[in-house]
Amino acid sequence: MTLSNQSRAANIKLFYYIITFIYLSLTVLTVYLSPAYMILILASLFAFFVILVSLNLTREYNFIIYKDTDDKIIMRYYPLHPFHDKFKSIEISKQTFSHFELKKRSMGLREDLFLYQMSAKGLAKYPGISLSALSKKQKAEVLDSLSKYSKKKL
Numbered sequence: 001m002t003l004s005n006q007s008r009a010a011n012i013k014l015f016y017y018i019i020t021f022i023y024l025s026l027t028v029l030t031v032y033l034s035p036a037y038m039i040l041i042l043a044s045l046f047a048f049f050v051i052l053v054s055l056n057l058t059r060e061y062n063f064i065i066y067k068d069t070d071d072k073i074i075m076r077y078y079p080l081h082p083f084h085d086k087f088k089s090i091e092i093s094k095q096t097f098s099h100f101e102l103k104k105r106s107m108g109l110r111e112d113l114f115l116y117q118m119s120a121k122g123l124a125k126y127p128g129i130s131l132s133a134l135s136k137k138q139k140a141e142v143l144d145s146l147s148k149y150s151k152k153k154l
Contacts, residue, residue, distance in 0.1 A: 009063035
């Protein structure tokens with residue numbers, strides 16, 4: 001099974017570009033207004049822009065590719081925020097996969113998936129992966145797939 005949220009990820013990335021373009025365009029247009037209105041409009045636009053972008057950055061949207069192969073569980077993800085990190089990948093053998101956890105963070109705006117693997121040194125916990133950019137159906141498919149191989153029933 002292979003799952004990807006490519007179209008939604010493209011829409012989220014496009015949103016960042018459009019909102020920035022609209023903000024900059026409106027800022028330039030307000031220069032032609034009288035000075036009293038200009039300061040009020042610029043302050044309002046800036047506050048709206050900061051709030052909107054902050055909410056989206058809090059959700060930590062990721063482009064996600066999930067693969068359930070014959071012997072491995074593969075989760076590849078790429079942050080969609082403008083100051084993105086590198087592509088990250090987690091590959092876990094189905095024999096060593098222990099379990100997973102879902103945790104709500106940032107006042108319930110973001111749901112992180114934590115994967116656990118048994119290793120020679122004990123239980124290893126991978127960093128959380130935000131599933132915010134997945135649709136409910138995609139999230140359910142990923143969780144159902146992981147539940148099949150989880151040794152710790154949730």
